[in-house]
Amino acid sequence: MxxxxxxxxxxxxxxxxxxxxxxxxxxxxxxxxxxxxxxxxxxxxxxxxxxxxxxxxxxxxxxxxxxxxxxxxxxxxxxxxxxxxxxxxxxxxxxxxxxxxxxxxxxxxxxxxxxxxxxxxxxxxxxxxxxxxxxxxxxxxxxxxxxxxxxxxxxxxxxxxxxxxxxxxxxxxxxxxxxxxxxxxxxxxxxxxxxxxxxxxxxxxxxxxxxxxxxLQARFRAIELWFDDTATLPGNLPETWINAQANGRTIRFIDTHHDEARFSGMLVSIFPGHQRYEARRMTLREIFVALARNYRTQPY
Structure with missing residues (x-):
């Protein structure tokens, strides 16, 4: 149209x-x-x-x-x-x-x-x-x-x-x-x-x-990782993982192209010390807020 x-x-x-x-x-x-x-x-x-x-x-x-x-x-x-x-x-x-x-x-x-x-x-x-x-x-x-x-x-x-x-x-x-x-x-x-x-x-x-x-909702996931000790963010996160934050013994980020078959292996490689994780589907509002937050960190 x-x-x-x-x-x-x-x-x-x-x-x-x-x-x-x-x-x-x-x-x-x-x-x-x-x-x-x-x-x-x-x-x-x-x-x-x-x-x-x-x-x-x-x-x-x-x-x-x-x-x-x-x-x-x-x-x-x-x-x-x-x-x-x-x-x-x-x-x-x-x-x-x-x-x-x-x-x-x-x-x-x-x-x-x-x-x-x-x-x-x-x-x-x-x-x-x-x-x-x-x-x-x-x-x-x-x-x-x-x-x-x-x-x-x-x-x-x-x-x-x-x-x-x-x-x-x-x-x-x-x-x-x-x-x-x-x-x-x-x-x-x-x-x-x-x-x-x-x-x-x-x-x-x-x-x-x-x-x-x-x-859109099929490929976005809110990820939360749990660790035994204080968690720190590595410097080699994939570009499709946005808004990563470490807080105590947890790390949260948004996976914008989630592939369950490959995801577990990537976590083991990037976060070898994590104990467990949760990948949650997101509402359209949550996806928009995540993208809007990421836009603030990007140049025009």
Missing amino acids: ITIRSLQKRFQGNDALRGVDLDIPQGKVTAFLGPNGAGKTTTIKCAMNLIDRDSGEVSVMETDARELGPKQWQRIGYVSENRLMPEWMTVPKLLDYVRPMYGEFWDRDFEKKLLAGFELPLKTKLRSLSRGQKMKAALLTALAYRPQLIVLDEPFTGLDPLVRDEFLTGLLELTETEGWTVWISSHDIEEVERFADRVAILNSGRVDLQEDVET
């Missing part, structure tokens, strides 16, 4: 994006993660042609992002945390306003289903709605025409836990039944992990990795 190659963007002489390569495959939910300031929103805005890029190529639904027009936008649903709304309108007036823009694609029955599910007030102007209700209204206007591609930039920001859970549960159900392609940027990694198929992690203006969540 989206292909990005060598995307670069500068603001006031500073590199925001330094050669982003990214693929958003059709029919999957891709979580877009990264530390604050990594360039996630800038990447999304370039893909949605909200800001121009300095160089690189961006294709959205087989169209150059700078050429996106009504034909493409009728198949794209976009919601951001800072989306401007006509706050003098009520939700029904908002729907009346946007409905004609999508012509035959707008599904009135689907609109009614979403409106009932989101439990939005019908007589209150948008300016008086809570942040969560405004986000639901924005999502409603982005989904009622059954888009092929949904782009969400920090949709959970400022939502209380109950509203966030309702928002995510509804989106999860719709994504599964509709087979939508979803690209979602979010700091709420635990929430995203519930339904993401793929993950792309941005660091310092470049994509560090992009792969299926299943394969």
Whole structure:
């Protein structure tokens, strides 16, 4: 659905994006993660042609992002945390306003289903709605025409836990039944992990990795070693072992390419004095935190 190659963007002489390569495959939910300031929103805005890029190529639904027009936008649903709304309108007036823009694609029955599910007030102007209700209204206007591609930039920001859970549960159900392609940027990694198929992690203006969540979690392990005496870190650790720390009689590190068949032999070679070890599967949040911690020690 989206292909990005060598995307670069500068603001006031500073590199925001330094050669982003990214693929958003059709029919999957891709979580877009990264530390604050990594360039996630800038990447999304370039893909949605909200800001121009300095160089690189961006294709959205087989169209150059700078050429996106009504034909493409009728198949794209976009919601951001800072989306401007006509706050003098009520939700029904908002729907009346946007409905004609999508012509035959707008599904009135689907609109009614979403409106009932989101439990939005019908007589209150948008300016008086809570942040969560405004986000639901924005999502409603982005989904009622059954888009092929949904782009969400920090949709959970400022939502209380109950509203966030309702928002995510509804989106999860719709994504599964509709087979939508979803690209979602979010700091709420635990929430995203519930339904993401793929993950792309941005660091310092470049994509560090992009792969299926299943394969990512299959290769990451949190390792803990126990020793009889005080443990010390050797200087010959493999590059795929990151964030190594010695604490008393234990050593902990993250194995980013775990191979159980080879791992025991490597431990005996590198840590001949260890007594036992544990290799634990990691959540997506734990993997992200481990990588973010490792990024701090790496040069740009």
